[in-house]
Each structure stands twice: as structure tokens, then as C-alpha cells.
Amino acid sequence: MSKIEEEKKSFRDRLNQVSPSFCLAKWLQVTMHLHSGHNHSCHHPATHKTPLEELKFNPSALHNTCFKKDQRLKMKSGARPAECQYCWNIEDLGENYFSDRTLKSSEFWAAPYLEDVASLSANANINPTYVEVSFSNVCNFKCSYCSGNFSTRWKDEIQRYGSYPTKSGEQTMEILSEDNNPYIKAFWEWWPELIKDLKVFRITGGEPLLSKNTFRVLEELSRNPMPNLEVAINSNLGVSDATFQKFLALAKDLTENKKVKFFRLFTSAEAWGEKAEYIRNGLDFIRFQRNLESFLQEVPQGQAIVMSTFNALSLTSFETFLAYIKSLKEIYTKDPSHCPIFIDVSYLRHPTYQSIQVLPESYQNHMKEILQFMESRQIHKNDPGGFYFFETTKVQRIYEWMKQPLAEADLRTRRKEFYSFFNEHDRRRGTNFLQSFPEMRAFWDQCKELN
Numbered sequence: 001m002s003k004i005e006e007e008k009k010s011f012r013d014r015l016n017q018v019s020p021s022f023c024l025a026k027w028l029q030v031t032m033h034l035h036s037g038h039n040h041s042c043h044h045p046a047t048h049k050t051p052l053e054e055l056k057f058n059p060s061a062l063h064n065t066c067f068k069k070d071q072r073l074k075m076k077s078g079a080r081p082a083e084c085q086y087c088w089n090i091e092d093l094g095e096n097y098f099s100d101r102t103l104k105s106s107e108f109w110a111a112p113y114l115e116d117v118a119s120l121s122a123n124a125n126i127n128p129t130y131v132e133v134s135f136s137n138v139c140n141f142k143c144s145y146c147s148g149n150f151s152t153r154w155k156d157e158i159q160r161y162g163s164y165p166t167k168s169g170e171q172t173m174e175i176l177s178e179d180n181n182p183y184i185k186a187f188w189e190w191w192p193e194l195i196k197d198l199k200v201f202r203i204t205g206g207e208p209l210l211s212k213n214t215f216r217v218l219e220e221l222s223r224n225p226m227p228n229l230e231v232a233i234n235s236n237l238g239v240s241d242a243t244f245q246k247f248l249a250l251a252k253d254l255t256e257n258k259k260v261k262f263f264r265l266f267t268s269a270e271a272w273g274e275k276a277e278y279i280r281n282g283l284d285f286i287r288f289q290r291n292l293e294s295f296l297q298e299v300p301q302g303q304a305i306v307m308s309t310f311n312a313l314s315l316t317s318f319e320t321f322l323a324y325i326k327s328l329k330e331i332y333t334k335d336p337s338h339c340p341i342f343i344d345v346s347y348l349r350h351p352t353y354q355s356i357q358v359l360p361e362s363y364q365n366h367m368k369e370i371l372q373f374m375e376s377r378q379i380h381k382n383d384p385g386g387f388y389f390f391e392t393t394k395v396q397r398i399y400e401w402m403k404q405p406l407a408e409a410d411l412r413t414r415r416k417e418f419y420s421f422f423n424e425h426d427r428r429r430g431t432n433f434l435q436s437f438p439e440m441r442a443f444w445d446q447c448k449e450l451n
Helices: 003-018 066-077 082-091 100-105 111-118 152-161 182-197 212-223 241-256 273-279 285-298 318-332 361-375 389-402 408-429 438-450
Strands: 029-033 038-040 130-134 200-204 226-234 260-268 303-310 341-347
Touching: 003 100, 003 111, 082 100, 082 389, 200 212, 200 260, 212 226, 212 241, 226 241, 241 260, 241 285, 260 285, 273 285, 285 303, 285 318, 303 318, 318 341, 318 361, 341 389, 361 389, 408 438
Parallel strands: 029 130, 130 200, 200 226, 226 260, 260 303, 303 341
Antiparallel strands: 029 038
16 A cells, blocks of 8 residues: 555544544535525535525525535434435445545645534534635536536527437526525625635636626735635636636736635546537637646646546547646646646546446446556656646546446446437537547447437
């Protein structure tokens, strides 16, 4: 066992002393989807609604909902909340596999507060140290695994064409306007207290750079610096040049003048070139590369994290994409103590027919080659532009999860849905699956036959 693995195991043991299901993210991390009034702690569980009546006298109920307090009680008693199945799947692979319960809880924004949180009542209100917020679902993309809840382009498509055969993309939440939103109002009421304990503040979406509240936050921080705060912005990097330049100018101001502790750009891609454009409909891959490299060039004190939602369409070009990320590491790593860019890979669970588990067993060889590619390019003193242990570990656990067999009936259903969805995707969007993924023809035909 490596030193890093020993450290993770040691911290997991500390968590388990509280209970075998205890996770600090349930107390200290929250994503607030203010455009729908939903929230969740940790990005893996499904969101739940924040009741407006709970906000009347307590704006921190944007995080401290009664529902969440029930989940905290379960964790403190050693029960496994059903909403945390992502981590239980990983932990059930064996003690050598570390779920995000351990990885998140051991982060700098969580680990120092372990004893304090463990001593709290499950019903206590607490200010989170890691906050993600989305102000709007306005988005210029309609990624294959997204929905109208987080993309107005998805919503518009469903209104025009009706539901997909698989019900994918449907808007299931009531969406509120940014201009008249009680949840956004509560957020700004809570802000003066919230900011005092924050270690990380991240804006997500929709596409955050299309929201006026995103720029309000950045301008607030420019006027009122928070030098102990790490700031992060999600962006698909597909906005207009004028909007992106406005964002770059603010990011440069915050970093060069040390108005925040650190600035991160989170962006997303999980394949290469045309394949990436197919998955993330609306993406111009050349623009994506240009804007990503502009950020690395113009904000050298910042950091870019590429989030890859690894799915069935990622597999055949992901190694090429990794080679591109590796090249950016080599170009922009000026100081071995500062990583300018890294990749964060998680596996897609929903919709289930787009997960890698739907693929034939032969595709596991692709996953093995991807893992070997990363393992042979680990960071070391002669290659400061290599992959970190945590980057490779996340791919390793996806590989192990991929190999878990599905029941035959479930597999057949998922493959039928795979063809139904992407066949309709091609009809509506003018795309062509086999043109983008000719190497997957045999699998496509297999799924087609089931229909």
C-alpha cells in the first residue's frame, strides 16, 4: 500500500470511529440549485426541495433542511442513507477502494472539523465550508445526459418535439426566474454570515457565465476581497468572446491582486473532438480548446479542472483526450508545486443506458488501456506534467465498477433504450451516431436488433 493509500485508510478509520457511514460532506458541503429551490450535500445524491416555510426565519435552511438533518441522523447512527449509493457501490468493492465519503471528508475544507461536527446534534444548523450554487438553468448546450432542469436548450427541445422514448431530458422541476426568486433572495440574505465560514465557493449552472448573479459575486469579491476564500466557476467555455473576456478580466483581477486565496475554472469534456461534440450538443471543440488554453495563459496563478462524466461514448477516444490534457500539463507547469490543470473523472449513473456498464465485455480492454496510459505517465520529479495518484485512482475505480455484471434482463433493457434514445437524438438534432462513432457499429447494431 502506498503512502497516500495509507493516509486515506487512516482517515477512513477516523470517520468510522464516529460511524461506518459518517461523511462530513453531509454537514459541510452543499450545492444549492436556486433556480429550482433544490439542494443536495455531495453531488452524488439526488437533489431535494428546500421548503419555503423553512426559509422564513432561517435562510441557512438553503442547506440545513429537515430532510438533510434526517440523513445526518442516519449517518451518526451508522445507517447507510439510500441517497449515498454511489459511495456504497465503491466501498462494497473492498477495503482497498476509497469512496468519496473518504476523499471528500479528507479535504482541507472538511478534515479539520471532524471532531467538531461529530460532536454536533444531527438537528443543529451549521454553516457549510464548501458551497456550490446555481442561480439559473439558462444554458447554451444540451448534453446527452442532462435535462431541462439544468438546460434551457433541453427544455426548448422537449417543448418542440415532445418526450424522448426514454423520457430523457424532461424538466421535472419548477424553474424560477432569476428576477423574482425567493431562494436567490434568501441566498443574498444569508451571504454576510455564510461568507465568514466559507473555504470554497463555487458557481455552477446551467451555464454560469450566462447568469448576472455570477458576475455580481465576482464583482462583490473584487470590491470586498476575501483572501482566505477559494473561488471556482463552472463553465462549458462555449459563451461569446465578449462574455469570456469579461470573465477572464475579473479572474485576473482576483488572482493577481490576491483578492481571493485561489481561483479555479471547472469545465467539462469526456471525449475528443467530434465525439465530444456529439455527447455535449452545442459544443465547439475548437472554441473549447482555445478558451481553456486562454485561461491557462492569462490566469497562470489559477487552475483548470476538467470534469469528465465518463459514459459509454467516452471510451473509444478518452486516451486521445488524456494525451491532450497531458500536453497542457507539460506546457503550463512552470512550478512543480503548482498544478495548472488536472482531470477529475467520475462515472455516469443516470441515465443508466448511457453508463459504461451497458457496453459488451470486450470494451473493458479500452478501459484497461486508458488506465495503463495514465499509470505509465504518473507525476514524478522528471515529469512534473504527469498524472497525479488521485487522477489515476478515480479511473481505476471506474474500471472496477465497469466489470461488475448486470442482470441479463436489465442489460437488454438498457441496450434497447440506448438505441431508442440516440436514434431519436439523431433525428432531432441532425447528428449521426455511426458517423461520430464508426468503431461502435457492432454494438449499435446489437442494440438496434433488440428494438
